[in-house]
Amino acid sequence: xxxxxxxxxxxxxxxxxxxxxxxxxxxxxxxxxxxxxxxxxxxxxxxxxxxxxxxxxxxxxxxxxxxxxxxxxxxxxxxxxxxxxxxxxxxxxxxxxxxxxxxxxxxxxxxxxxxxxxxxxxxxxxxxxxxxxxxxxxxxxxxxxxxxxxxxxxxxxxxxxxxxxxxxxxxxxxxxxxxxxxxxxxx
Amino acid sequence: xxxxxxxxxxxxxxxxxxxxxxxxxxxxxxxxxxxxxxxxxxxxxxxxxxxxxxxxxxxxxxxxxxxxxxxxxxxxxxxxxxxxxxxxxxxxxxxxxxxxxxxxxxxxxxxxxxxxxxxxxxxxxxxxxxxxxxxxxxxxxxxxxxxxxxxxxxxxxxxxxxxxxxxxxxxxxxxxxxxxxxxxxxx
DNA sequence: CCTTACATGTAATCCGTTACATGATTAG
DNA sequence: CTAATCATGTAACGGATTACATGTAAGG
Numbered sequence: 001x002x003x004x005x006x007x008x009x010x011x012x013x014x015x016x017x018x019x020x021x022x023x024x025x026x027x028x029x030x031x032x033x034x035x036x037x038x039x040x041x042x043x044x045x046x047x048x049x050x051x052x053x054x055x056x057x058x059x060x061x062x063x064x065x066x067x068x069x070x071x072x073x074x075x076x077x078x079x080x081x082x083x084x085x086x087x088x089x090x091x092x093x094x095x096x097x098x099x100x101x102x103x104x105x106x107x108x109x110x111x112x113x114x115x116x117x118x119x120x121x122x123x124x125x126x127x128x129x130x131x132x133x134x135x136x137x138x139x140x141x142x143x144x145x146x147x148x149x150x151x152x153x154x155x156x157x158x159x160x161x162x163x164x165x166x167x168x169x170x171x172x173x174x175x176x177x178x179x180x181x182x183x184x185x186x187x
Numbered sequence: 188x189x190x191x192x193x194x195x196x197x198x199x200x201x202x203x204x205x206x207x208x209x210x211x212x213x214x215x216x217x218x219x220x221x222x223x224x225x226x227x228x229x230x231x232x233x234x235x236x237x238x239x240x241x242x243x244x245x246x247x248x249x250x251x252x253x254x255x256x257x258x259x260x261x262x263x264x265x266x267x268x269x270x271x272x273x274x275x276x277x278x279x280x281x282x283x284x285x286x287x288x289x290x291x292x293x294x295x296x297x298x299x300x301x302x303x304x305x306x307x308x309x310x311x312x313x314x315x316x317x318x319x320x321x322x323x324x325x326x327x328x329x330x331x332x333x334x335x336x337x338x339x340x341x342x343x344x345x346x347x348x349x350x351x352x353x354x355x356x357x358x359x360x361x362x363x364x365x366x367x368x369x370x371x372x373x374x
Numbered sequence: 375c376c377t378t379a380c381a382t383g384t385a386a387t388c389c390g391t392t393a394c395a396t397g398a399t400t401a402g
Numbered sequence: 403c404t405a406a407t408c409a410t411g412t413a414a415c416g417g418a419t420t421a422c423a424t425g426t427a428a429g430g
Contacts, residue, residue, distance in 0.1 A: 002280075008292075019380070039418065063379090079292050084294055090283050091221050096277050097343060
């Protein structure tokens with residue numbers, strides 16, 4: 001539903017081929033959207049059919065040629081119209097939360113071990129975002145326009161990672177003491 | 188993929204009919220999962236066919252009868268197996284973030300107005316969760332087991348709301364000053 | 375040659391959303 | 403008898419995931 005618009009934003013920032021876009025969704029855009037290359041190719045095909053983007057074949061040195069996509073004026077209009085829509089809260093669908101809430105119906109020690117692993121993963125991601133911010137936006141107060149928006153969305157990624165770490169840590173802490181000291185919970 | 192497991196957790200907490208579950212997903216479970224009644228009915232049907240749950244018809248006073256579902260021992264096993272799986276970070280797919288990052292390709296004032304509305308929505312939700320926490324868990328330190336898990340997931344909902352408010356506020360603040368002081372942008 | 379990385383796709387399947395359909399019961 | 407609420411569904415469509423398919427080019 002909105003992958004098309006995420007692609008329009010990405011392509012307006014810089015024209016790119018399908019795989020390039022898929023890689024961006026793995027890396028720099030990954031903190032607010034994920035997409036596989038299959039998905040990207042299919043949606044790009046539909047967008048080209050509808051005239052939102054055009055493609056041109058670009059030969060490369062020592063690599064197979066690629067199809068670089070760019071946004072058309074129609075695509076610009078479509079994006080501007082979409083951006084003018086009222087914002088709705090993003091739908092929540094957290095398998096992690098389901099697991100945490102249901103932990104007493106399974107083996108809690110296993111869940112807690114997995115929570116620790118997940119915390120480590122979020123810490124790693126947080127460190128990566130911090131490094132990106134320091135490298136790409138050393139002086140945030142000087143930013144405006146697109147660069148400011150990009151920085152602020154990266155800030156959102158950072159804040160979300162911090163929240164996940166705080167929440168999962170609180171969850172683990174609330175369960176571990178009772179688990180270490182009291183003999184009341186046999187399993 | 189995990190709606191079935193969310194339903195298993197909900198039904199282990201308390202057996203219920205399809206509409207009851209859909210209402211719970213609108214209310215108390217809504218801060219970590221959403222589902223419409225159509226979805227719930229279809230998945231419940233499949234789960235009953237697979238023997239994860241059983242249903243019994245319950246007559247009601249002054250209302251049509253309902254089909255109450257409960258988890259079978261097979262369903263308990265399925266849930267326990269699923270809970271033992273390693274936790275993966277929840278996939279991110281935020282149309283809000285796409286909008287924020289792409290704002291310069293549309294009308295920024297409109298986006299900022301919608302951001303303010305969204306902040307208000309998150310504040311409302313945050314207040315509702317706070318009230319739920321005060322009403323249902325007045326003394327969190329006394330909790331353990333399922334009740335503790337439910338409380339901690341509600342805590343996660345609260346933390347997420349706070350993060351959304353902080354992030355959107357930061358976004359608006361970073362854009363508004365340039366907008367108020369400079370005479371370049373009349374409105 | 376064989377493997378690896380690059381590049382673009384198709385097909386099958388499953389999940390989710392939206393619109394529609396049906397019937398019971400109560401309140402007006 | 404009509405409208406509103408409760409309750410359970412079906413059907414159609416589109417989006418997303420997973421597995422598979424094809425071909426180019428460099429490196430060992």
